[in-house]
Amino acid sequence: MNIVTPGADILTGWSESHLRLLADGQLIHAQMHAAWQQLLQAAAADGITITIVSAYRSFKRQAAIWQAKCDGLRPVYNLQQQPVSVGSLEGLAKLEAILLYSALPGASRHHWGTELDVYDASAVTSDYRPQLLQSEYQQAGPFYKLHQWLESEAAKFGFFRPYQHYRGGVAAEPWHLSYAPIAKPYMKALTLQTLHQCLLQHPVAEQQAVLANLAQLYQTYVINISEDS
Numbered sequence: 001m002n003i004v005t006p007g008a009d010i011l012t013g014w015s016e017s018h019l020r021l022l023a024d025g026q027l028i029h030a031q032m033h034a035a036w037q038q039l040l041q042a043a044a045a046d047g048i049t050i051t052i053v054s055a056y057r058s059f060k061r062q063a064a065i066w067q068a069k070c071d072g073l074r075p076v077y078n079l080q081q082q083p084v085s086v087g088s089l090e091g092l093a094k095l096e097a098i099l100l101y102s103a104l105p106g107a108s109r110h111h112w113g114t115e116l117d118v119y120d121a122s123a124v125t126s127d128y129r130p131q132l133l134q135s136e137y138q139q140a141g142p143f144y145k146l147h148q149w150l151e152s153e154a155a156k157f158g159f160f161r162p163y164q165h166y167r168g169g170v171a172a173e174p175w176h177l178s179y180a181p182i183a184k185p186y187m188k189a190l191t192l193q194t195l196h197q198c199l200l201q202h203p204v205a206e207q208q209a210v211l212a213n214l215a216q217l218y219q220t221y222v223i224n225i226s227e228d229s
Contacts, residue, residue, distance in 0.1 A: 001031060001181050001182075003031070003181065003182055003185050005185070005189055006018070006112075006186055006189055008194050008197070008198065010111070010112070010186075011111065011112070011186060011189055011190045011194060012059055012106040012107075012111060012190075012194065012195070012198040013057065013058045013059030013060075013061075013062060013105070013106065013108065013110075013111030014058070014059050014198075016056070016058070018030060018031075018112075018113055019056055019113045020033050022052075022055075024051075024052060026052045026054075026055040026056070027055055027056035027113060028055050028056065028113050028114075028116070029056075029112060029113035029114050029179065029182055030113075031181075031182060032113075032114060032158070032179040032181075032182055035157050035158045035159070035179060035181075036116075036157075036179075038157050039153075039154070039157040039159060042153060042156075042157070043146075043149060043153070046149060047122065047145075048120050048122060048123075048145060048146055048149055049120055049121040049122035050118050050119075050120065050121075050146065051118060051119055051120070051121040052116050052117070052118055053117040053118065053119060053130055053132060053175070054110065054116070054117040055110070055113065055115070055116050055117075056110060056111070056112075056113045057108060057110040057111065058111070059105050059106055059111065059198075059202060062103060062104075062105040062106075062108045062110070062111070063105040063202070063204050063205075065102055066098070066102060066104065066105050066204055066205055067204070067205045069086065069098045069102055070086065070094070070098065070205035070206050071205070072085070072086050072087050076097055076098055076100075076101075076102075077100070077101060078097070078100070079100065079166070079171055081133055081134060081135075084097050086098065090209075091209050091213075092209060092213050092216075094206065094209070095206060095209055095210065095213060095217065099169070099170070099217065099220075099221045100170065100171045101170070101171055101173075103170075103221070103222075104195075104204070104210065104217060104221065104222075105199075105202070105204050106195050106198040106199055106202070106204075107190070107195055107217075107218070107221070107222045109162065109178060109183065109186075109187070112182065112183060112186045114178055114179040114182045114183040114186065115176065115177070115178050115179075115183065116176070116177045116178075117132060117173075117175045117176055117177075118146070118175055118177055119132075119136070119143050119146065119175060120142070120143050120145065120146040123142040123143055123145065123146070124142050128142075130143075130175075132173070132175050134171075134172060134173075134174065136175075137174040137175060143174075143175070147174050150174075150177070154177065158179055158180050158181050159177050159178065159179055159180065160177075160178055160180050160226075160227070161173070161174065161176055161177060161178065161226065162176065162178045162183075162225035162226055162227075163176050163225065163226065164226040165226045167224050167225070167226065168220065168224065169220040169221045169224040170221055170224070170225075187222075187223060187225075190222070192214065192215060192218045195214065195218060195222070196211070196214055199211060199214070
């Protein structure tokens with residue numbers, strides 16, 4: 001696959017030129033469409049209906065999520081997935097609490113169109129709303145079969161789970177799929193300098209603390225991923 005080095009606008013969520021619209025209204029990277037369809041078909045043959053909760057997210061959308069979490073208008077959770085009061089935190093501690101489950105605008109892998117948060121629609125009723133909680137993907141949860149299937153089959157189609165394991169940065173997210181042939185070169189292209197320039201042009205909530213700690217945040221929450229599954 002010939003992967004063109006993306007510009008900063010694609011890397012940081014300011015362009016949709018690389019995307020393809022799916023029937024469900026989600027946007028994914030055009031060059032991963034064939035692999036995605038193959039993954040869906042293979043899962044269906046094993047009785048699993050892989051369904052997207054979230055795919056591409058623009059900088060503006062990520063910034064809105066980030067703002068709401070900084071303002072305490074959306075829940076923030078700790079590693080045990082218990083609510084955290086961000087109003088009692090400030091500076092780096094506040095950023096780290098939010099970054100456990102929500103990416104910094106400009107640094108979200110979802111900007112690339114290569115990332116998918118997924119669940120198994122065939123394992124629940126049609127009115128079920130997935131919460132994207134680790135318990136849903138554990139042995140007693142409805143999506144444990146999907147979790148196991150992805151563990152053994154996803155790599156055959158080029159997909160892996162960058163947050164399969166907690167590595168001191170982003171919490172484990174068994175629902176998060178990434179298309180390696182595109183995502184890996186994109187991650188290398190998203191340098192600290194590119195991210196810094198993006199945030200200077202497009203300030204976000206807690207901007208002063210973000211810029212003061214950006215090098216550390218980049219190392220811990222952007223490039224610190226699981227490569228093995």
